[in-house]
Amino acid sequence: MTHPLAKTHRLVVKIGSSLLVEEASGHVRRKWLDALADDIARQRAQGREVVVVTSGAIAVGRRPLGLPSGALRLDQKQAAAATGQIRLAHAYQETLARHDIVVAQVLLTLDDSENRRRYLNARTTLLTLLAQGAVPVINENDTVATQEIRFGDNDRLAARVAEMIGADTLILFSDIDGLYTADPRRDSGARFLTEVVAITPEIEAMAGQPGSAVGSGGMVTKITAARIATQAGCKMAIAPGHGLHPLAALEAGGRATWFKPVGEPKAARKRWIAGALSPAGVLVVDEGAVKALRSGKSLLPAGVVGVEGEFQKGEAVLISDRQGRAVGRGLVAYSAADSRRLQGLNSADIEAALGWRGRDEMIHRDDLVLE
Ligand code: GLU
Secondary structure, eight states: OOOTTTTOSEEEEEEOHHHHBOTTTOOBOHHHHHHHHHHHHHHHHTTOEEEEEEOOHHHHHTTTTTOOSSOOOHHHHHHHHHHHHHHHHHHHHHHHHTTTOOEEEEEEOTHHHHSHHHHHHHHHHHHHHHHTTOEEEEEEOTTTOOGGGOOOSHHHHHHHHHHHTTOSEEEEEESOOOEESSOTTTOTTOOEESEESSOOHHHHHHTOOTTSTTGGGTHHHHHHHHHHHHHTTOEEEEEEOOSSSHHHHHHTTOOOEEEOOSSOHHHHHHHHHHHTOOOOEEEEEOHHHHHHHHTTOOBOGGGEEEEEEOOOTTOEEEEEOTTSOEEEEEEOSSOHHHHHHHTTOOGGGHHHHHSSOOOSOSBOGGGEEEO
16 A cells, blocks of 8 residues: 555644643753654655644743743733744744745634635735745734634644645644544553544544543544545544654654545535635626636636626636626635726736736636536
8 A cells, every 4th residue: 555645745744732842841842843844854855845733832932921830811822822933933943944944934813714815815825835945834823813713723723724725635743643443541442543534423433522531632623623634635644743753754654543535635625616605796708718717727807808796805706708608616816896907907917907916817727616
């Protein structure tokens, strides 16, 4: 059997606080992080793009602020994160600089994955960073995220990031080494699962209830993450991260539970565009554009002859021909007002028309499905 990492192009690695931060001192474990950075450099040398989702801001920041040990209130956590995030980002920057890798800090909130305009912005920024060869280092924007709009855990955040950028592999490294049929601390008959083909109610039951002995270890959020990632066509692993070089260990056949994806990331994204979103408006396009779309091209402003309805950048719109026949649907890169300004123009004239330089495409082909 080929290793699940063999075909990986775009990899999201999630690092849990317990791996990165020494509990007693609240310091970043530099030796461990250096080893991880070496692993990341090796992955990149094999032609893979790597994104890191890291926890640890709160754990690193609480001591310098003089906060007590034990459970913190939300505002204390937010204050700790504000202090810790700087140190965390620095640590990643320093260690990856040893391999001449540029690090980019991206702080996201739940809203950035739910609100379409912000989703599209975050996605575009991350893809630009990857295209420029940087390693995005992502955490939740804990300082501004209030209770209702928080992910609260980076397992789900990492899965949303994987979905957002069409990653094909997500690895959750933590002190949990994978999924067992029962709690191994209580049940000597508990079996380790190396592969999960579908997230059935039975699999969910294995994760335990939130707040139970097993669940509090974080398995529940990991199964939720697995559901998000696999639905987005991204395979996911829960793997132990405490040893040095966890990625290299995993690639060498180390222990992990792998969750099988449902299809490919691209197909999953297209399914989402085709099914889940109700169109907020219509772009009417000319015959040349219909032909271009059918041959796999993006929709350019030049081919648009009419704009109907009111929509925001990032919303789903229908594409129709002049006779009103549906051609497809997609996520539009401009609001309805801007689309009206741009219709019929060459992409080179976008900046002059809007006063800022937007994307060349009205709807990029990755954001487009044909009828
Ligand atoms: N965003 C939190 C931090 O950096 C971590 C959330 C989690 O532990 O999953 O401290």
